[in-house]
Amino acid sequence: MSTCFRVKGETPMTIDITMPRLSDTMEKGTVVKWHIAVGDEVSAGDVIADIETDKAMMEMQSFDDGVILSIDVDEGLSVDVGTVLAILAGEDDDNSVAAVDPVAVVQPSPTPSEPTLREETRAAGDQQRVTPVARRLADQYGVDVASLRGSGPSGRVIKRDVLDAAKITDEVRAAVPPSAKPAEPPAPIIEQPSLPVPATKVEVTPSPLARLENDRREPVSSMRQTIARRLVESKQDIPHYQVSMVFAMDAMMNLRKQLNAELADQGVKLSVNDLIVRACAVAMHRNPLMNASWDRDAIVYHGDVNIGIAVALPEERGGGLVVPVIHSANTKSLRVISSETRMLSEKARTRGLSMDEMDGATFTISNLGMFGVDAFTAIINPPNSAILAVGASIQKPVVRDGELGIGWEMNATLSNDHRVVDGATAARYLATLKELIEHPAAILV
Amino acid sequence: MREISFRDALREAMSDEMRRDNRVFLIGEEVAQYDGAYKVSKGMLDEFGPKRVIDTPISESGFAGLGIGAAMMGLRPIVEFMSWSFSLVAADPILNNAPKMLYMSGGQFGCPIVFRGNDGAGGQLGSTHSWCVESMYANVPGLKIIIPSTPYSAKGLLTQAIQDDDPVFCLESERMLSMTGDVPEESYTIPIGTADIVRTGSDCTIVSFGRPVHFCLEAAEALAREGIDCEVIDGRSIKPLDIDTFAASVRKTNYCVVVDQSWSFASVGSEVAAELHRVCFDDLDNHVHRVHSDDVPAPYASNLEQEMLPNARKICEAVRSVTYNA
Numbered sequence: 066m067s068t069c070f071r072v073k074g075e076t077p078m079t080i081d082i083t084m085p086r087l088s089d090t091m092e093k094g095t096v097v098k099w100h101i102a103v104g105d106e107v108s109a110g111d112v113i114a115d116i117e118t119d120k121a122m123m124e125m126q127s128f129d130d131g132v133i134l135s136i137d138v139d140e141g142l143s144v145d146v147g148t149v150l151a152i153l154a155g156e157d158d159d160n161s162v163a164a165v166d167p168v169a170v171v172q173p174s175p176t177p178s179e180p181t182l183r184e185e186t187r188a189a190g191d192q193q194r195v196t197p198v199a200r201r202l203a204d205q206y207g208v209d210v211a212s213l214r215g216s217g218p219s220g221r222v223i224k225r226d227v228l229d230a231a232k233i234t235d236e237v238r239a240a241v242p243p244s245a246k247p248a249e250p251p252a253p254i255i256e257q258p259s260l261p262v263p264a265t266k267v268e269v270t271p272s273p274l275a276r277l278e279n280d281r282r283e284p285v286s287s288m289r290q291t292i293a294r295r296l297v298e299s300k301q302d303i304p305h306y307q308v309s310m311v312f313a314m315d316a317m318m319n320l321r322k323q324l325n326a327e328l329a330d331q332g333v334k335l336s337v338n339d340l341i342v343r344a345c346a347v348a349m350h351r352n353p354l355m356n357a358s359w360d361r362d363a364i365v366y367h368g369d370v371n372i373g374i375a376v377a378l379p380e381e382r383g384g385g386l387v388v389p390v391i392h393s394a395n396t397k398s399l400r401v402i403s404s405e406t407r408m409l410s411e412k413a414r415t416r417g418l419s420m421d422e423m424d425g426a427t428f429t430i431s432n433l434g435m436f437g438v439d440a441f442t443a444i445i446n447p448p449n450s451a452i453l454a455v456g457a458s459i460q461k462p463v464v465r466d467g468e469l470g471i472g473w474e475m476n477a478t479l480s481n482d483h484r485v486v487d488g489a490t491a492a493r494y495l496a497t498l499k500e501l502i503e504h505p506a507a508i509l510v
Numbered sequence: 511m512r513e514i515s516f517r518d519a520l521r522e523a524m525s526d527e528m529r530r531d532n533r534v535f536l537i538g539e540e541v542a543q544y545d546g547a548y549k550v551s552k553g554m555l556d557e558f559g560p561k562r563v564i565d566t567p568i569s570e571s572g573f574a575g576l577g578i579g580a581a582m583m584g585l586r587p588i589v590e591f592m593s594w595s596f597s598l599v600a601a602d603p604i605l606n607n608a609p610k611m612l613y614m615s616g617g618q619f620g621c622p623i624v625f626r627g628n629d630g631a632g633g634q635l636g637s638t639h640s641w642c643v644e645s646m647y648a649n650v651p652g653l654k655i656i657i658p659s660t661p662y663s664a665k666g667l668l669t670q671a672i673q674d675d676d677p678v679f680c681l682e683s684e685r686m687l688s689m690t691g692d693v694p695e696e697s698y699t700i701p702i703g704t705a706d707i708v709r710t711g712s713d714c715t716i717v718s719f720g721r722p723v724h725f726c727l728e729a730a731e732a733l734a735r736e737g738i739d740c741e742v743i744d745g746r747s748i749k750p751l752d753i754d755t756f757a758a759s760v761r762k763t764n765y766c767v768v769v770d771q772s773w774s775f776a777s778v779g780s781e782v783a784a785e786l787h788r789v790c791f792d793d794l795d796n797h798v799h800r801v802h803s804d805d806v807p808a809p810y811a812s813n814l815e816q817e818m819l820p821n822a823r824k825i826c827e828a829v830r831s832v833t834y835n836a
Contacts, residue, residue: 196795198764217796217834224764224795225834 538590609652
């Protein structure tokens with residue numbers, strides 16, 4: 066990798082600032098914004114960049130004091146964990162800002178660099194320049210402008226760059242026979258050496274998925290990409306199967322009503338979901354395999370019961386979903402579970418969650434009851450071995466003790482990783498859950 | 511179709527309208543007995559007589575004001591300026607009275623008048639006689655400005671101007687008066703505010719007005735040999751501007767060069783660029799480039815004058831630059 070800026074004179078002791086692994090599942094991160102520029106002095110603890118991970122937007126702090134020597138990844142680019150993002154000259158190096166001469170020391174690399182690396186022709190800290198029509202066409206043809214080498218002035222990405230990339234992508238697609246399964250999906254972007262000359266006519270066929278007149282093609286957020294990738298991985302790697310059970314909810318509804326009435330003046334307002342979270346956590350004691358993970362040649366039994374709760378994000382904030390985690394839910398009271406859940410959901414919908422708040426789930430609950438869904442199945446959230454898909458509590462004609470009456474019922478469907486959880490195990494867990502839900506006094510202690 | 515000269519086309523427009531409408535008359539310096547300083551009104555005194563083809567003293571402010579008064583009272587004067595350079599001494603009547611009359615009289619008086627004459631460098635006439643007034647005058651509300659580039663558009667636009675109920679400035683060019691082109695014998699009009707695509711192309715739009723349209727066509731031929739296929743649009747009217755036609759072309763080509771013979775600051779060219787940036791923002795692959803006269807008073811020396819004006823070489827450079835082929 067070549068860096069754009071070098072310090073005159075002796076090579077100082079430098080510190081690489083790399084893309085940190087901010088969660089256990091993070092493989093790539095996007096530099097959303099740099100808060101520093103080349104030549105800036107930073108101190109340990111200063112926020113130097115905003116990083117978007119697969120789960121959240123995080124602030125990246127500097128661990129050291131020093132002067133920023135170079136910024137090697139542009140805003141908007143997604144790079145692997147460990148990639149050098151910037152280089153810091155350590156404080157001992159007597160490396161004054163004046164020693165950095167961004168004009169005289171530009172070292173153009175002779176060959177095109179890796180797609181994710183910055184353009185040598187661009188000044189450090191600059192945003193990538195893309196002309197309006199290039200941006201529009203990139204959207205239209207699904208070309209990721211962030212990885213294009215702009216052939217315009219100052220590395221500006223122009224129409225020609227996008228059309229060339231789109232054309233090549235198209236050719237790559239066309240080169241794969243429809244019957245043959247490609248080993249890898251064709252890379253959406255192909256690095257193009259800049260072509261200085263003539264206005265060649267490039268005929269581009271739009272993506273076959275966006276060919277109808279009223280189609281609209283929208284590039285997806287990093288979160289959506291992560292959701293897509295992880296769920297495909299989950300569904301492809303994990304042998305899923307489902308087990309369903311119907312729960313009589315009358316006792317739980319009554320308990321909830323009673324608790325809420327008695328605790329209203331303390332600001333407690335329990336939801337059905339809070340009670341289910343507590344029940345699921347307590348039920349793990351008798352069914353430890355439900356709180357475990359498959360790890361190649363072993364099953365890892367988790368010591369804590371950390372319950373993830375799927376939360377849909379509002380459309381106006383880009384939609385998608387996140388899974389805040391109630392850590393050690395098996396040791397937390399209903400009241401604590403309820404307030405934590407409410408706080409995390411609210412934070413997820415408004416400001417976004419921190420990595421800690423989304424990390425470490427050992428079991429996940431997805432509840433669509435509030436949308437009126439009576440039953441559904443969910444995809445396992447790796448490395449969990451199971452996810453419970455909870456439907457709505459509905460008043461129904463029921464037969465209880467040989468009598469026809471009206472009762473509350475709820476359907477819940479457990480998706481399981483068969484490598485860890487066999488059918489009987491899953492059934493036993495649901496039976497435990499049923500016992501707790503239908504005789505809910507046990508979840509109070 | 512027969513070919514006639516630009517000056518004949520202008521005369522046909524005026525004569526046709528004078529035959530059709532006896533409120534129309536021509537007034538200006540040497541328009542009658544001398545047949546016009548540039549022979550545009552040749553023979554008109556003979557046909558229409560001294561009451562409708564009127565010689566004036568060298569007194570632009572006076573006869574421009576006279577025309578405005580006549581227009582207010584219901585006649586339809588054509589006021590010829592030997593050169594638009596000389597209209598500056600008539601600034602108060604043509605800018606302060608004619609365009610505002612309808613507004614300031616609360617609609618009681620209109621001002622259906624045409625001011626016409628040579629605009630732009632005539633060829634070594636020196637700085638004070640080489641005015642391009644379009645940018646300066648286009649800044650004034652209440653008037654229309656046409657700028658024909660061919661005999662055909664000269665006849666059609668001037669006919670429309672004479673029939674128009676608002677004051678219209680018709681900017682001609684001494685350098686084009688002898689140019690010939692196909693012109694129908696019968697009377698016709700070209701709506702003011704409609705541009706004309708004079709060359710179709712796919713790689714870059716060139717918008718121009720008046721005489722420089724021909725430099726643009728010359729540049730387009732040269733650029734075609736380099737593989738850059740230009741669309742050339744003759745704006746024909748400066749006020750109102752046919753931005754829609756320019757925009758439709760720019761949406762196709764994604765690039766635009768505006769060629770305006772006036773000076774760049776606050777000019778017709780800058781207005782076209784600003785409007786295209788507004789309406790075509792997402793279609794542009796580069797900012798609109800402009801070619802103007804250099805920002806100096808017109809030089810007298812022939813070589814310097816040619817270098818100062820928009821020319822095919824400058825237009826080619828601008829097109830190569832805007833399309834990233836420089």
